[in-house]
Amino acid sequence: MKNIYITTAIPYVNGNPHLGHAMDYILADVLRRYMMMRGENVRLQAGTDEHGSKIYKKSVEQGIPVEEFVNQNAKKFQDFIHSLGVEYTDFVRTTDADHERRCQAIWEKLSDHIYKDKYEGWYCEGCEGFITDKEHDENEGICPDHKKPYVKLSEENYYLRIADFKDRIREAIESDEMKITPAFRKKEFLNLLEDMPDVSISRPKESVQWGVPVPGDDSQVMYVWIDALANYITILGYPEEDISDFWPANTQIVGKDILRFHAGIWPAMLMGLDLPLPKNLLAHGHITVGGEKMSKSIGNVIAPEEILGKHGLVPFRYYFTRHASTTDDADFTWDKYEAAYNELANDLGNLVQRLATLAKKNEIAGQQGELKDLPEFDERMEKYEFNFAFEILWRQIMDLNKRIDEEKPWALAKTDPEKAKEVLVVIIKNLLDINKRLAIFIPDTAERIDAIFTAEQIVPPETPLFPKA
Numbered sequence: 001m002k003n004i005y006i007t008t009a010i011p012y013v014n015g016n017p018h019l020g021h022a023m024d025y026i027l028a029d030v031l032r033r034y035m036m037m038r039g040e041n042v043r044l045q046a047g048t049d050e051h052g053s054k055i056y057k058k059s060v061e062q063g064i065p066v067e068e069f070v071n072q073n074a075k076k077f078q079d080f081i082h083s084l085g086v087e088y089t090d091f092v093r094t095t096d097a098d099h100e101r102r103c104q105a106i107w108e109k110l111s112d113h114i115y116k117d118k119y120e121g122w123y124c125e126g127c128e129g130f131i132t133d134k135e136h137d138e139n140e141g142i143c144p145d146h147k148k149p150y151v152k153l154s155e156e157n158y159y160l161r162i163a164d165f166k167d168r169i170r171e172a173i174e175s176d177e178m179k180i181t182p183a184f185r186k187k188e189f190l191n192l193l194e195d196m197p198d199v200s201i202s203r204p205k206e207s208v209q210w211g212v213p214v215p216g217d218d219s220q221v222m223y224v225w226i227d228a229l230a231n232y233i234t235i236l237g238y239p240e241e242d243i244s245d246f247w248p249a250n251t252q253i254v255g256k257d258i259l260r261f262h263a264g265i266w267p268a269m270l271m272g273l274d275l276p277l278p279k280n281l282l283a284h285g286h287i288t289v290g291g292e293k294m295s296k297s298i299g300n301v302i303a304p305e306e307i308l309g310k311h312g313l314v315p316f317r318y319y320f321t322r323h324a325s326t327t328d329d330a331d332f333t334w335d336k337y338e339a340a341y342n343e344l345a346n347d348l349g350n351l352v353q354r355l356a357t358l359a360k361k362n363e364i365a366g367q368q369g370e371l372k373d374l375p376e377f378d379e380r381m382e383k384y385e386f387n388f389a390f391e392i393l394w395r396q397i398m399d400l401n402k403r404i405d406e407e408k409p410w411a412l413a414k415t416d417p418e419k420a421k422e423v424l425v426v427i428i429k430n431l432l433d434i435n436k437r438l439a440i441f442i443p444d445t446a447e448r449i450d451a452i453f454t455a456e457q458i459v460p461p462e463t464p465l466f467p468k469a
């Protein structure tokens with residue numbers, strides 16, 4: 001049994017959880033369940049990123065004390081994660097006293113690589129990110145993700161000397177010591193690394209009051225990304241505790257927009273602390289709606305609750321794991337969603353109904369499934385191509401449907417009842433075998449299938465698994 005640590009990005013709590021966040025959690029949960037199926041000991045972290053000017057301003061706008069504001073929102077995220085059938089082992093809030101204290105200790109340990117200087121340049125409040133002049137010009141002064149103009153900053157900041165680590169970061173990425181998936185994003189980042197400057201890691205208190213104080217300097221608070229990235233190890237107890245049981249992380253899951261923080265600043269911090277780098281960074285794509293970026297100004301934002309409210313959790317997980325690529329952008333439309341629901345009903349729901357009805361008629365007792373070797377499945381999972389792994393299972397389900405059609409156990413029952421029973425038992429066992437892996441993607445359905453076909457007497461469910469409206 002191996003210890004496996006999986007992490008998710010910690011969202012800002014200035015708004016409600018959205019579909020993009022769901023992607024982080026569901027992918028992490030798929031990996032978690034897969035690792036557990038392989039017998040590993042898995043720890044899954046989730047949390048909330050609660051500092052920074054964006055959040056502070058939002059709380060002021062809403063007239064709620066900031067502490068209360070972040071409490072309310074952190075709770076929303078916890079509830080949201082549970083509503084997705086995702087179970088984390090650790091939840092970190094960057095306003096936790098433990099986290100803040102450990103962050104300050106981390107800062108002190110990095111002090112050899114920290115210096116003070118004046119920052120003159122661009123900043124995106126949406127990204128909470130410092131922008132190079134080149135990027136500013138390429139984007140014509142407007143953040144493509146947040147559609148907001150960059151603001152000019154001129155302030156005294158502390159800097160982390162990325163230059164101290166750049167060559168080693170490049171080496172680690174090129175050699176896959178810290179493997180970035182997908183490969184095209186690795187390439188993209190390596191180009192960016194080329195001219196990555198030292199990063200500012202603090203902000204003056206007069207511009208940002210809501211942050212972790214810089215140790216030994218009352219006038220500065222930590223830059224929100226330093227505080228945020230540290231979460232992955234502070235939750236394990238660093239630096240007070242030995243974290244080597246779970247660090248380095250096996251997989252850190254992030255959206256494509258924040259890969260550069262995780263592939264650049266984060267390894268520099270880890271190297272400065274003499275800690276190993278995560279083994280894998282998995283960058284997923286963004287969810288679009290009808291081919292367009294979801295945005296309040298376009299007015300095409302779909303709340304996850306709306307989708308969950310339609311047919312429940314199973315189709316939600318099904319859609320975003322089978323019909324969304326693990327690594328590329330994925331599109332959502334209601335039409336596609338309905339089509340996916342119909343697939344579930346026709347391919348899987350019908351199979352269960354049909355098979356259970358035949359089993360009852362032929363008085364077949366419950367069976368047991370087995371986790372059979374499936375190397376092509378493992379290969380896809382190891383490459384983080386979860387949607388293709390799921391596809392393999394779906395092909396097997398379609399094969400079972402075909403087999404029933406071809407072997408016609410209902411006709412056999414009239415001429416050769418023993419043979420009919422034999423055929424049905426084989427198909428039921430096969431379904432239970434597939435079901436072991438189905439549980440990674442749609443655990444609730446897998447549980448129901450298990451209950452039906454392992455029961456002493458098999459009977460079809462009173463309501464079909466996926467009722468038609």
Ligand code: MSP
Nearest residue numbers: 009010011012020021049228229254255285286287
């Ligand atoms: N607080 C930072 C992360 C710090 S991690 C040390 C942040 N928060 S966020 O709320 O903006 O984003 C949280 C996660 O959601 C990120 O992985 C981000 O990529 C993901 N997504 C945000 N919008 C998304 C889509 N439209 N689609 C898919 N994922 C997206 O960044």
